[in-house]
Amino acid sequence: MLFDGDALTLSLDMSMEEIREFEAFVRPRLEYIETIEIEGEKPLKSSALLALLVSLKRSRPELSIPFLDKRKIHMDVYGTLHWMCYD
Numbered sequence: 001m002l003f004d005g006d007a008l009t010l011s012l013d014m015s016m017e018e019i020r021e022f023e024a025f026v027r028p029r030l031e032y033i034e035t036i037e038i039e040g041e042k043p044l045k046s047s048a049l050l051a052l053l054v055s056l057k058r059s060r061p062e063l064s065i066p067f068l069d070k071r072k073i074h075m076d077v078y079g080t081l082h083w084m085c086y087d
Contacts, residue, residue, distance in 0.1 A: 006034035012049065013042040019049050030056065035064040 014022065026033065036053065044050065057065055 006032060007037060008033050008035070009037045009039050011039050011042055013045045014049055016046055016048060019046060019052060023052055026056065030060055033063065038067040
């Protein structure tokens with residue numbers, strides 16, 4: 001995780017402990033973060049990260065999370081992932 005100004009950069013291969021630490025870090029700072037980016041093409045290690053990102057987006061709709069906007073990502077390990085967010 002890299003926090004630079006109002007942008008936060010994450011890796012998809014975060015462990016559950018790292019995801020918990022990320023959530024504890026980001027929740028109190030959510031109003032100051034403008035963008036959450038994903039670095040590299042590492043495989044998604046846990047769907048918990050995806051669920052947390054969706055939750056953050058619902059909490060603050062103006063938050064930019066380009067990874068979620070794609071709605072379809074191809075990963076060699078899992079194939080193609082599709083998801084739908086209901087507003």
